[in-house]
Amino acid sequence: DAKTTQPTSMDCAEGRAANLPCNHSTISGNEYVYWYRQIHSQGPQYIIHGLKNNETNEMASLIITEDRKSSTLILPHATLRDTAVYYCIVRFFTDKLIFGTGTRLQVFP
C-alpha cells in the first residue's frame, strides 16, 4: 500500500506557484521522498526526490519538514502544461515504486 496521503485535486492559476502537499508520517530514516507526475495519455515522469534536505532542479523544488513527516512540491511558475496527476512516493532507493492515487493539478489561464 502507498505510504503517503495527498489531496485528491488542486487548482492553480497560470504563472502562480503550485504547492502540492504530501503527508508521510510513517517514513523511516532511510526512505526517500520521490515525486512523479503523469500527464494525460503518458507514462509517469520523474520530477525530483529528496531524503532530508530541500532540493531544487529545473522542474521543481521539494521542501521536506524537519521531522520528515510531510513534504511540499513547488512548481514556481505553473503553466498549462503542468496540468497532470502528481504522485508523492516514499521508498528506499532500491524498492519498487508503489503509486497511490495522487493529486490532480489543474492549471487554469
Add this chain to the structure above:
Amino acid sequence: EAGVAQSPRYKIIEKRQSVAFWCNPISGHATLYWYQQILGQGPKLLIQFQNNGVVDDSQLPKDRFSAERLKGVDSTLKIQPAKLEDSAVYLCASSFAGANNYGYTFGSGTRLTVV
C-alpha cells in the same frame, strides 16, 4: 537517449481473446517493470524483472497473465484469456539495477480495451 518503447499503442479485443504487449527498455537498464493502470487509479505493479529473472510477480494474476524477458532486454506481457476488467493502460518501465536515484523511466503505455 532513447526512451522506453512500447507497442502497440492501442489494442481492442473481445473478452476471452488473447493479447500480447511488447516493451524495449532503455539500453543498459537491467531492471524492467510492468504496471497496470486502471482508469482513475495510480499504476499498480504487476511484475519486476532483474535481467531475465523474475524478482517479484506477487501481484500478477498468473491464471491469465504471463510475462517473459528471455534475453534480459525486451519483454512481453501476455493476457490469455482476457476479461472485461483487464481494460487498462499497461505501462513498462526500466531502471538501472541497484542505486537509481532518478527512479524509473516509463514508456507511454498500451491502452487495452476488452469488449
